Amino acid sequence: MPPVLVGRDLHKWFGVAEALRGASITLDEGEIVAVMGPSGSGKSTLLHCLAGILAPESGQVHFAGRRIDQLPDRDRTNLRRTVFGFVFQFGQLVPELPAVENIALPLLLTGLRRKPALAAASAWLPRLGLDGLGGRLPGELSGGQGQRIALARALIANPKIVFADEPTGALDSVAADQVMELLVDAARAQGSSVLMVTHEPRVAGYADRTVLVRDGVDALRVGAG
Amino acid sequence: MTVPYAVLGLLEESARHGYDLKQSYDRRFGGAKPIRFGQVYRTLAQLVRDGLVEVAGVEAGAGPDRTRYSITPDGVTDLATWLGEPEEPQPQLQTVLFTKVVLALLSGRSAEHFLDTQRARHLAAMKALTTARRTAATTQDALLADYQLFHIEADLRWIDHTVSRLATLAEEVRDAPGPGRA
Numbered sequence: 001m002p003p004v005l006v007g008r009d010l011h012k013w014f015g016v017a018e019a020l021r022g023a024s025i026t027l028d029e030g031e032i033v034a035v036m037g038p039s040g041s042g043k044s045t046l047l048h049c050l051a052g053i054l055a056p057e058s059g060q061v062h063f064a065g066r067r068i069d070q071l072p073d074r075d076r077t078n079l080r081r082t083v084f085g086f087v088f089q090f091g092q093l094v095p096e097l098p099a100v101e102n103i104a105l106p107l108l109l110t111g112l113r114r115k116p117a118l119a120a121a122s123a124w125l126p127r128l129g130l131d132g133l134g135g136r137l138p139g140e141l142s143g144g145q146g147q148r149i150a151l152a153r154a155l156i157a158n159p160k161i162v163f164a165d166e167p168t169g170a171l172d173s174v175a176a177d178q179v180m181e182l183l184v185d186a187a188r189a190q191g192s193s194v195l196m197v198t199h200e201p202r203v204a205g206y207a208d209r210t211v212l213v214r215d216g217v218d219a220l221r222v223g224a225g
Numbered sequence: 226m227t228v229p230y231a232v233l234g235l236l237e238e239s240a241r242h243g244y245d246l247k248q249s250y251d252r253r254f255g256g257a258k259p260i261r262f263g264q265v266y267r268t269l270a271q272l273v274r275d276g277l278v279e280v281a282g283v284e285a286g287a288g289p290d291r292t293r294y295s296i297t298p299d300g301v302t303d304l305a306t307w308l309g310e311p312e313e314p315q316p317q318l319q320t321v322l323f324t325k326v327v328l329a330l331l332s333g334r335s336a337e338h339f340l341d342t343q344r345a346r347h348l349a350a351m352k353a354l355t356t357a358r359r360t361a362a363t364t365q366d367a368l369l370a371d372y373q374l375f376h377i378e379a380d381l382r383w384i385d386h387t388v389s390r391l392a393t394l395a396e397e398v399r400d401a402p403g404p405g406r407a
Binding site: 038181200201202204205206207210212 | 341344347348351352354355359374375377378381382385388389
């Protein structure tokens with residue numbers, strides 16, 4: 001089966017700094033890949049280019065066999081809404097909305113009616129270990145609880161790929177393990193691939209494969225096993 | 226375990242007397258624990274017996290005769306093999322990792338390549354231990370796996386930190402006084 005996502009010879013500049021210098025990567029269907037590397041190595045830029053948040057200056061990104069790096073902004077936004085899910089270091093939940101509405105956002109954005117969207121979001125709460133907390137605002141949740149809400153939001157629309165940028169960066173090791181267990185189990189259960197950027201080796205231990213980015217180029221692949 | 230290889234590495238740099246070897250070893254690897262003369266000569270005798278080191282000459286002097294030792298081609302091969310092999314991750318590994326890095330730099334081999342290979346071995350161990358922890362039957366088993374995971378993580382952080390400082394370390398290793406320059 002061909003990879004679900006391919007980044008080939010990607011170059012990206014920020015002013016005079018070249019953040020990506022020909023990075024290449026593949027992600028198979030259902031595969032969990034960790035991207036590691038020192039600060040400033042270009043690992044987050046690589047994730048952003050692959051997810052269509054940034055457009056590379058040269059190189060190609062293919063999703064499900066279709067080239068996506070040259071799509072107009074509107075089409076890339078649509079792609080991010082419908083087939084990609086995102087988790088960031090600081091959950092980036094909408095502070096004015098209760099937890100359950102944060103989870104439901106991707107469904108509401110794709111046009112699902114409010115009642116079924118909220119019902120689907122509520123069904124996630126027991127799985128997150130957050131039964132009864134759906135009405136709380138993000139500010140009333142702990143860091144780990146908020147990140148689990150963010151994870152449910154990333155997964156609820158059954159995305160083909162979840163992009164996670166330092167998903168446990170702000171958490172202690174116990175909360176980080178809970179988030180990772182949830183991410184891995186949920187992604188496996190629904191067949192989503194995961195591409196996660198992390199500087200934490202412990203988090204990379206959950207991945208099928210680790211890619212090391214150094215100086216904007218992928219340097220090392222650690223296979224399964 | 227690492228002493229014979231450290232001696233081989235120092236002899237690959239140049240032939241030396243036992244006294245020279247002790248001085249060089251203590252300067253480069255000794256830290257808080259210098260090597261004893263007895264251990265230097267026992268190691269040399271073992272390496273000569275194994276054909277990895279040979280006597281390069283004996284110099285008469287005012288005191289006892291001084292024997293110079295040099296590395297043999299088999300010794301070079303043995304050292305290169307050891308340097309190229311990643312170590313099984315385990316607690317208290319840092320002495321071996323550090324020795325390998327310094328010896329690689331000393332001999333002009335790629336310390337970065339060694340560290341990359343070692344990182345791959347560590348990440349593979351981390352993945353296996355993460356699986357073991359997730360499927361552990363008891364909290365006790367899970368915490369035992371956690372203990373190893375945290376130690377391997379510490380090694381990995383050291384590996385990444387060292388890769389980022391290799392250029393500086395290489396300069397220091399090159400500038401350290403060698404034989405006859407002490």
